[in-house]
Amino acid sequence: MKTSIQSPTVLLGGMLLAGAFAAPCLGAAEAPPATFRDVPFPVIERFENFGQEHGIPHYKVHAVLKTSDGQLWIGTYNGLCQRQPDGTFKRYGPEDGLSHKMAMCLAEDTATGDLWVGTMRGLNRVSGGKITSYTQTSSGLPNNVVYGVDVVGENVWAATAAGTGAMNLKTGEWQIYDHNNSIMHEPWCYSVTHSKDKIFIGVWGGGIVEHDPKRGSFKEYRDPDGDFHYDLVPDDGPINDITSWVNWEDGVLWQSTYFGMSRYDGTGWKTWVEEKSPLLSNFVNFVWPLHRVGWIGSDKGLSVTDGTIWVNYEVGEHDEGIRTIHRPGQPPEVTQMSTALANGFVLGIYVDDDEAWFGTSHGLSRGIFAPYKKPATVAATQP
Amino acid sequence: MKTPLFWSLAVALPVSVAAAGYGYVEKPEPPAAEKDDGCASVPVDPALVNTNQTTGATYAEDEYPYYANTPDDMIPFRGVEPYYRYWTKRLPFRGPGRDYPDPPNLKSLKVGLLSPAPYGPEGARGARTKKGVVLAFEEANAARRPGQLPFEIIARDDAPLWGSAANIAVDFADNEVLGFLGTIDGDATHVALRATLKLETYMINTSDPDPTLTETQIPWLTRVFPDDRQQCFRLANLIVKQRDCKRIAILRESSRPGRVGVMHFINYIRRLGFPPVQHLFFKPGDKDITMQIDAIKAAEPDAVLFYGQPDDCGRFVKQLREAGLKRAQFFGFDRLQEASFKENAGAYAEGMTICYFFNPGRPNQVWQDFIARFQNRWGEKPDIYAAYGYDGAKLMLEAIDHAGPNRFRVRDYLAGLNEYDGVTGHMIFDGRWDNIVPITTAHFKDGAWHYDPLPELRRKPVSQTAQATPK
Structure with missing residues (x-):
């Protein structure tokens, strides 16, 4: 589950920064360009790319997150980085207390403003300018390789190579969930997220495990086909049991796999595979949902869909951007863009109503939206 | 990338290869006497057959045998074209890195x-x-x-x-x-x-x-x-189609290797029409499996498949025979070739058949x-x-x-x-x-393992050096 802005102070900071980054969103009276009028989500009109020349210490950017105070953080192959007001990036590495240089995943504790960073050797809390590490031998972390992290109420959850762990932030006590004490088919966890009352764990080989902390119950979502060589029928459940990422937003659960994409809205499943849908590739690394729209990062670029209309962004042979809009019953609308993602291998995504950020295998990208009508919010509709 | 020689031979031999594969209807001829106790598995040329037995489709240049070359009659939902097939083509790596500079100051x-x-x-x-x-x-x-x-x-x-x-x-x-x-x-x-x-x-x-x-x-x-999938479909073929066994019991280690090791064997014999009559577990190192033995005897199997560490399986082979299970044929996986199996099974190792990679002699x-x-x-x-x-x-x-x-x-x-x-x-x-x-089978006879000849590849390797063909 993604975080939301909580306090007036934070809201002010966020507005200031949003103003600095200035996405061209429209008021109610303005209309988006005609070509995008039927696309019910923002369309990217150009990309800005950032690399080692901007202080990013490695090609590979695994994770990206804008926290509620407007700060942009990225996890790279060689350290955690924070974007500075001048647009450059400041690095934090093992010499600053980070438990390992490879920062894989990020989550914010919106109650405290703390940043949690999963690395290939331990979990880290960035708080008040200090980094505190939790490892397999110094805490109850199930394994040092932390692929996913989430903060849910009083607990920080870590999906690791050998189980998922939850640390109570008040007591410091850990609870470990694996194949010995849960429904988990395999203990190899790749991601963790939450809804209002449930925890969802993306398991490598075990599909998705749903946990109700109040009841202590578990439920699993598995590919009904029972075999990895084929997908027997579409839309019958998760596309595959090997979950590469799972995310929840607004009542909808999204699962990415290396075999395609799945979505569960609480009543039925929808699955997508390449060649039989506009999904760019079956090899999907990450999904970020916003307003029931999935922003899907694959090895072949970015796909954005509400389940009906798709907009794909690829990198052409000459590094040009290629945007393709798929509308049901119509030929694809292909547009060459002057700018493109830094690389088509998309590893991490952050999107809000103002802008989008993408961590790729070769640099960081910011997506600038074409003018569009922002979704109405409670605050916006109040007199 | 398959070579032109490969495809010319593969195309030239579809009839003979298909006849030698698992898609046959007739029961094969009894093996010749010199093949030990006559249990040679049916030869098969994986990846050298350019026709998909399930769909009848011909593989394109960059396509690969479906379902690890499993015989047609053991493929799940055969006769039904699945919505989507994986691994008929190889997944590319689309990320960057090939042009990254070499690490500096390399010493090794x-x-x-x-x-x-x-x-x-x-x-x-x-x-x-x-x-x-x-x-x-x-x-x-x-x-x-x-x-x-x-x-x-x-x-x-x-x-x-x-x-x-x-x-x-x-x-x-x-x-x-x-x-x-x-x-x-x-x-x-x-x-x-x-x-x-x-x-x-x-x-x-x-x-x-x-x-x-x-x-x-x-x-x-x-x-x-x-892998064990290769062993599973060969064992299923051997036990059901060649030895004509219909009541098959499985005794395997209670572990993840045990579970996934026999997983496909169970699927295959079920698809051949003979699901296991018992599927029982033991813990590594168990000495007393009286309950499992009683259950297996009660099921009156004509074949028992063992999966686990060789010392455990050797001990249980002996216990099952001594408990009176005389008629059932015993089968196992490659690890039973190790010495601790026959040490624990003793004389009861006689008649055991396992899958093995090739004749080490x-x-x-x-x-x-x-x-x-x-x-x-x-x-x-x-x-x-x-x-x-x-x-x-x-x-x-x-x-x-x-x-x-x-x-x-x-x-x-x-x-x-x-x-x-x-x-x-x-x-x-x-x-x-x-x-x-293709891998082979081995039989324990007169105190030693005897290996069936490997199925002969239709296409001989050009030489015994690497034939790597990078894409």
Whole structure:
């Protein structure tokens, strides 16, 4: 589950920064360009790319997150980085207390403003300018390789190579969930997220495990086909049991796999595979949902869909951007863009109503939206 | 990329190959008397058949046999075209890195070796694997020309720390290895493989039989070791179709290797019309399995399949026979070839049939030369783990020599292989980078194992050197 802005102070900071980054969103009276009028989500009109020349210490950017105070953080192959007001990036590495240089995943504790960073050797809390590490031998972390992290109420959850762990932030006590004490088919966890009352764990080989902390119950979502060589029928459940990422937003659960994409809205499943849908590739690394729209990062670029209309962004042979809009019953609308993602291998995504950020295998990208009508919010509709 | 020679031969031989495959209707002729007790499995030429038996479709140049070349009558939902098939084509790696500059100030070309914990159930097999790997490195380094960097092994043993293999994979990356080898235990290999995907470091697996390992869609893995799926469909064919057994009991280790090891065997015999009459477990090291024995006897099986460590299975073979189970035929997997099986089974090992990779006493010159070199280095004969360890290491070193010190180019070379000739024989890699070359069966008779001839490949390897064809 993604975080939301909580306090007036934070809201002010966020507005200031949003103003600095200035996405061209429209008021109610303005209309988006005609070509995008039927696309019910923002369309990217150009990309800005950032690399080692901007202080990013490695090609590979695994994770990206804008926290509620407007700060942009990225996890790279060689350290955690924070974007500075001048647009450059400041690095934090093992010499600053980070438990390992490879920062894989990020989550914010919106109650405290703390940043949690999963690395290939331990979990880290960035708080008040200090980094505190939790490892397999110094805490109850199930394994040092932390692929996913989430903060849910009083607990920080870590999906690791050998189980998922939850640390109570008040007591410091850990609870470990694996194949010995849960429904988990395999203990190899790749991601963790939450809804209002449930925890969802993306398991490598075990599909998705749903946990109700109040009841202590578990439920699993598995590919009904029972075999990895084929997908027997579409839309019958998760596309595959090997979950590469799972995310929840607004009542909808999204699962990415290396075999395609799945979505569960609480009543039925929808699955997508390449060649039989506009999904760019079956090899999907990450999904970020916003307003029931999935922003899907694959090895072949970015796909954005509400389940009906798709907009794909690829990198052409000459590094040009290629945007393709798929509308049901119509030929694809292909547009060459002057700018493109830094690389088509998309590893991490952050999107809000103002802008989008993408961590790729070769640099960081910011997506600038074409003018569009922002979704109405409670605050916006109040007199 | 398959060679023109390959396709011309494959196209020229569809009729004979199909007749020799598993799609037949008639029961095969009884084996000739010289083939031990007449249990040779039906020959099959995986990857050399260019027709998909299920769909009748002809493979295109870059397509691979469906479902690990499993016989047509054992494929799930046969007769139904699934919505989507995976692994008929290989997954490309679309990420960057091939043009990244070489690491500066290199003093050696490092390769990781992940071995089982030395004191665990796989420790001895891991130690033998390591001897094969070390021999390959020593031979390669002895053959380096002036100016060439030496190869270096970064060796790490798995540890009882939970999920240790993932931590070791990260350690390999910290040491800037160009690839790594390992391991035997399926759990550890899976855990390491997941880290491998994120670290983008190629793994050659030399001895994990877990069929699910290569089904993870990770384009950073080649397995040179024929897996349990290959053994499962050959055993199913042998037990049901050749030995005409209909009441099959399974006694296997209660562990993940045990579960995934027999998983496909159960599926296959069910599809052949004879689901297991019993499927019972034991814990490694169990001495008393009276309850399981009683249940198996009550089921009146005509065949029992064993899966587990050889000492356990040997003990249970003896107990079952002594409990009065006289008529049922006994079958097992490759590990029962190890000495501790016959030590514990004693005289009751007689008549046992197992799947095995090839005859370790075969006169093949490449194999005999390897045995001589290994004996000269280590003072003992190599076993299957040492041999596949040697082949895996040789393949990795060949890839590094070909690609240079760049992990991404090493990946491209290895992931582009369709065939390879090692000391263990010819290898054929499918759409998941699994070695699906035909394996054989062995029978315990007169106190020793007797091996059936390997199914003859229709296409002979051009030579006994590497036939790597990078994509």
